[in-house]
Amino acid sequence: MVAMDGATAREQALDAAEMLFYGRGVQSVGMDEVRAASGVSLKRLYQLFPAKELLVDAYLERRDLRWRGRLAEFVARREEPRERILAVFDWLAQWFAEPDFRGCAWVNAYGELGATSERVAERVRAHKRAFREYLGALVADAGLPGALTGPLFLLAEGAMVTAGIDGAAAPAAEAREAARLLLG
Amino acid sequence: MVAMDGATAREQALDAAEMLFYGRGVQSVGMDEVRAASGVSLKRLYQLFPAKELLVDAYLERRDLRWRGRLAEFVARREEPRERILAVFDWLAQWFAEPDFRGCAWVNAYGELGATSERVAERVRAHKRAFREYLGALVADAGLPGALTGPLFLLAEGAMVTAGIDGAAAPAAEAREAARLLLG
């Protein structure tokens, strides 16, 4: 294995961890498998992430930044404030249709580890809080009542969890249509 | 330990499994802990459920019957068809407020085992399918368009997952209000 600086090793470790953890669940993937998939030795892995829990935490954190970044980028392409809200559901539809879509990474992680890892539980809550706040900002920008944020958030959450379980993209369209009705 | 007939042992095993699996997650509870909490010996446990996966499956199946039974019983107390639909969200609010509420057992189980156990994944899908069909029947009885079923289902799912993660009952009220608006 060629030399690799710390930042590169960290990214490769997180790339492998994300693919494996998201695809098969955290508990069914061992650290040795992360090593094999990333090319980062166990020694280095443990220097970068002193325990598996911290690798999981870092995976969720990096994915959160990317997930919200992509969503915001997609939404920002629309001009009209109401269209922006609906664009959230268009983006979900696109995400659900990706071949390796397996539901919401944070909901899955919460189901697996929420009861045993306070660190992971808090990371999940922070992600959901940030997503809700983002929706709230879109609602405010459209001059709509703040009370709409909750329902829109619940529709999006329901769509994510349902799409994840059924492996279908249809819930995004259902949620979008319901959102359109709620926007009046 | 006094003698115990098969049916009783089965119920006690499932009682213990349900409390432990739902409260702490399936993977963090060992079979020996189920034995200790139920008073059913390991030998008997494995006669009744030849593998842990089958115990998990039976736990989800029994809980599904009870969960839907209680919901239907609560809803049936209302006369007016539209009120019945809203009663679903009242029932959720009540459920969320229970002290040991920890989110949707099926969503949690799917997050933990959906990727590794096809049996559990299918059990979860069956439960969600049954819940959606139940909502569909309520919508039909109210003479409302079937297209409302999806959004109502997504609101309920979103409320369950959000209440589970945040440990708050508020999502039920938000979902109820959104449902009221959708019913027109």
Added chain:
DNA sequence: CAACGTAGAGAACGGGCGTTCTCCCCGTCA
């Protein structure tokens, strides 16, 4: 009373996995 079978308690087995340790290679610098 004696032989038998069932069931419980808990040890044992096998495998997996998080984490650490050992050993060796190789690049660096005096």
Added chain:
DNA sequence: TGACGGGGAGAACGCCCGTTCTCTACGTTG
């Protein structure tokens, strides 16, 4: 050139856990 230090490969260590096995006690039946 030779000592040194960081890093990789992978063995080793402990522990946990699903599953099976052994041993013992006791109730039943002839």
